[in-house]
Amino acid sequence: MASPPSSLPRLLGDRLSPRRAHRGLTSLGELFSIGLEGLRRTWDVRRWFWEFIEQFAFLARVTTLPVIMVALPLGATVALQVGDLAGQLGAQSATGGAVIVGLVREVAPIASALIIAGAGGSAMTSDMGARNIRDELAAMEVMGINPIHRLVTPRMWAASIVATMLASLVIMSGAVGGFVFNVLLQGVTPGAYFDGALGLLRVSDLFVTLFKAWMFGMIAALVACHKGMNCEKSPVGVGRAVNQATVVAFMLVFAFNYIISTIYFLAYPPEG
Template structure:
């Protein structure tokens, strides 16, 4: 009898935990989307009226460059090498070495560069923004802004969102360039592909549409990271421990969101814009 009575209780506890986790996650995303919509509205109004805090925006953009540029280069090299090495070995066994440039280049442009950009921004960028806004929140600086009639979204969130969206495509281009060059070196040195064959196949399959899709993905990833990290920072509670929890949540939510959005975009692009000869 005690075991029979304990089973429904355990099931109820598990169901309650699962439901609470799912609902909490949906509520968090809902609040983040609300912050994003408010930032987009305020940013558009300030842009039209010429009231954007340019100094704060440029400061945030420069900070993001300093924390992501070098790691971006270090991530781009392995991406280019791994794609060329793995795909190149398979293509080499099939006797189609002339396609290594196309496979390696498209792999970096379509997946490697935007994913590396999103992961860098979701790691270093999200942590920095969430920590900064979280520290301001627990020091009651955000409440002080509201008391003075200053909108925290306009003063703190909008510059960071604009800076992240501005830096994301630049970082994406940097990673594409370094990744393609790294793949080229591996193909030439390790796989015996001729330079002309590599660039000819790369130019035959890679199009500007692929580059634009990659840039759009990086911009969406940057926007998503900025909104999530700002929302977690503004909701930090409970002192330094709350700031640490907010930073951790911002990084995890950013990375998971980037992975999900990337799968959806990849499927849509594959349906409407399939790979073809340039």
């Protein structure tokens, strides 16, 4: 008796079908069009200022403590691992430089963006999805109010500014965590801990880090608003939109981080 054909090729064919690819490209185009439309009326601050203040306070409240709780053990873990390896090579005094440089160049903007996307972005998606279910977005359009200018623009700017501030908090918290473990547990002097970082860091590193944090926060808010505004009009659709917004925001953050870091290191190669 012949065995039934496997469904795996059919499932793979469905997932890789041209229709799915077309939907993905269409969704990406809608995402960037909403972003450009949101930035187009940025100058009209008085129309979205109070919404911006509300979103800024909300994001700062729900992300500050998680960022500190993530950055402190992260800096300590990196300090312990790098310190052990540097001790085997006889360069334990370089641990502080490696920890702080890693925090400034890569960890801080990514960590702040992931916290924004996970803690704040999910709430944004739920809020926009609930407005979509209740037809509030359509009602705003009927009244001649552009929902992108009134709702998306303030959320984009609030998330970008909070992400920039969180990046600085990640650097400080991670540096403190690394300092405690590296100095107290591994016997490195405080002067040697900070001296290595000051010798490796450049002012341009800080500017690029803040720019990446600003951009990643805006991307996280944009993805959250886009998924919420285009979700299925049901509670299940809102839940799926929250999940999709988090995953897509993470993917875009890592992709743009790779592109920006590559361009930066090509333009300003590390000094030998």
